[in-house]
Amino acid sequence: MKNEGIEGTERFVHPERGRGLRALRHFAVGELVFACPAYSYVLTESERGTHCEHCFTRKEDLSKCGKCKQAYYCNIDCQRGDWPMHKLECVAMCAYGENWCPSETVRLVARIVMKQKVTTDRTPSERLLLLKEFEAHLDKMDSEKDEMNQTDIAALHHFYAHHISNIPDDLALTELFAQVNCNGFTIEDEELSHLGSAVFPDVALMNHSCSPNVIVTYKGTVAEVRAVKEISPGEEVFNSYIDLLYPTEDRKERLLDSYFFTCQCTECTTKSKDKEKTEIRKLSSGAPEPEEIRAMVRYAKNVIEEFRRAKHYKSPSELLEMCELSQEKMGTIFADTNVYMLHMMYQAMGVCLYMQDWDGAMDYGEKIIQPYSVHYPAYSLNVASMYLKLGRLYLGLEKKTQGVKALKKALAIMEVAHGKDHHYVAEVKREIEEQT
Numbered sequence: 001m002k003n004e005g006i007e008g009t010e011r012f013v014h015p016e017r018g019r020g021l022r023a024l025r026h027f028a029v030g031e032l033v034f035a036c037p038a039y040s041y042v043l044t045e046s047e048r049g050t051h052c053e054h055c056f057t058r059k060e061d062l063s064k065c066g067k068c069k070q071a072y073y074c075n076i077d078c079q080r081g082d083w084p085m086h087k088l089e090c091v092a093m094c095a096y097g098e099n100w101c102p103s104e105t106v107r108l109v110a111r112i113v114m115k116q117k118v119t120t121d122r123t124p125s126e127r128l129l130l131l132k133e134f135e136a137h138l139d140k141m142d143s144e145k146d147e148m149n150q151t152d153i154a155a156l157h158h159f160y161a162h163h164i165s166n167i168p169d170d171l172a173l174t175e176l177f178a179q180v181n182c183n184g185f186t187i188e189d190e191e192l193s194h195l196g197s198a199v200f201p202d203v204a205l206m207n208h209s210c211s212p213n214v215i216v217t218y219k220g221t222v223a224e225v226r227a228v229k230e231i232s233p234g235e236e237v238f239n240s241y242i243d244l245l246y247p248t249e250d251r252k253e254r255l256l257d258s259y260f261f262t263c264q265c266t267e268c269t270t271k272s273k274d275k276e277k278t279e280i281r282k283l284s285s286g287a288p289e290p291e292e293i294r295a296m297v298r299y300a301k302n303v304i305e306e307f308r309r310a311k312h313y314k315s316p317s318e319l320l321e322m323c324e325l326s327q328e329k330m331g332t333i334f335a336d337t338n339v340y341m342l343h344m345m346y347q348a349m350g351v352c353l354y355m356q357d358w359d360g361a362m363d364y365g366e367k368i369i370q371p372y373s374v375h376y377p378a379y380s381l382n383v384a385s386m387y388l389k390l391g392r393l394y395l396g397l398e399k400k401t402q403g404v405k406a407l408k409k410a411l412a413i414m415e416v417a418h419g420k421d422h423h424y425v426a427e428v429k430r431e432i433e434e435q436t
């Protein structure tokens with residue numbers, strides 16, 4: 001296949017950011033800039049049975065793989081299409097039983113290794129950037145990252161050695177894991193539930209901005225990139241690599257740790273949203289001392305990290321208690337609109353949804369949605385998904401007017417981010433029409 005590029009865009013090299021994507025023509029808000037099929041992808045284990053392993057379609061009555069009884073498909077075509085990848089795991093999952101536990105990154109890398117064996121030409125996912133060309137930042141690996149890399153390599157050998165003949169050597173695998181860490185994507189549904197992991201080489205060509213001009217959404221296993229700001233000819237196309245809720249210092253830390261660069265975007269230089277994001281509670285006793293605020297920010301960051309780990313072993317009610325206690329403590333200094341308060345409210349909402357405590361989830365959603373709309377950019381999947389969850393909760397609780405109103409808010413964002421013809425958009429429209 002010859003390299004035909006992507007119409008209306010070009011690859012270029014920026015002195016600081018390295019390779020990047022640039023517009024060659026004007027793109028209007030909501031316009032599709034390009035679509036990119038996944039080079040490799042993997043459905044997350046917890047979505048087995050709800051989504052087809054091959055095409056990621058969500059539907060009831062999928063058919064089970066007769067051998068492992070763990071993978072589910074739309075039909076025989078999807079099952080056949082998936083076999084070159086599923087065969088890596090089908091027998092092994094049975095053989096290992098409860099001991100089958102490769103991480104999602106390892107599962108994805110196994111599929112990439114397998115694909116690389118049979119592909120020699122440029123694939124339709126690599127019109128502008130080859131997977132082989134991915135940035136790895138190998139020179140920036142510290143001992144902690146090196147250790148994680150060794151663990152991944154060991155797991156790849158352990159779980160896949162029987163099914164992949166001549167696995168690349170450790171040096172090549174070190175590079176591949178580093179490339180996937182720096183260029184990989186997670187696929188989410190319309191409510192931002194995690195569906196899987198994938199590599200989309202052309203999408204990975206885009207550099208990051210905290211004030212991005214495009215958003216990436218997914219149609220099955222195809223990534224779609226749409227403009228969320230007007231883009232002029234010659235302008236660089238930026239997406240966001242991270243959750244944009246947090247203040248500049250936190251975003252900087254995250255970008256440096258995961259992607260090894262310091263963001264110089266306008267949000268990072270003007271820090272225009274930092275004050276609102278870290279709002280302090282107004283008290284009659286006067287403003288807290290700066291040291292008190294710093295101590296509470298340290299506490300907030302610790303609690304966020306502690307909660308992230310606790311999710312793996314604590315019960316829902318214990319988790320909810322963690323959320324409530326931390327909000328109580330942070331609430332002595334932070335306003336309810338403060339992002340660290342919002343973070344714990346969001347976690348609490350997730351636990352309520354898991355426990356099917358719909359009223360509890362709705363209460364949290366109602367507290368979150370307004371500040372979210374202020375902190376996030378105008379078109380944000382985080383805001384859309386929050387309106388969507390809230391709208392669906394309202395309708396479930398027979399609060400029709402509020403439900404329709406929230407769904408319409410979600411729809412307005414999704415029509416731009418997902419495109420008017422996306423099946424998620426059609427679904428939300430149907431939910432609204434059923435009420436009117």
Ligand SMILES: C[S@@+](CC[C@H](N)C(=O)[O-])C[C@H]1O[C@@H](n2cnc3c(N)ncnc32)[C@H](O)[C@@H]1O
Binds near residue numbers: 016020135137204207
């Ligand atoms: C997914 S890749 C993007 C394409 C990359 N520039 C390349 O040449 O392959 C991510 C890497 O690009 C660079 N990068 C992305 N956004 C950047 C930015 N805003 N400023 C500086 N470097 C950036 C960093 O090296 C980061 O690890």
Ligand SMILES: [Zn+2]
Binds near residue numbers: 055057075
């Ligand atoms: Zn399917």
Ligand SMILES: [Zn+2]
Binds near residue numbers: 066068069071086091
């Ligand atoms: Zn199977």
Ligand SMILES: [Zn+2]
Binds near residue numbers: 210267
């Ligand atoms: Zn930035």
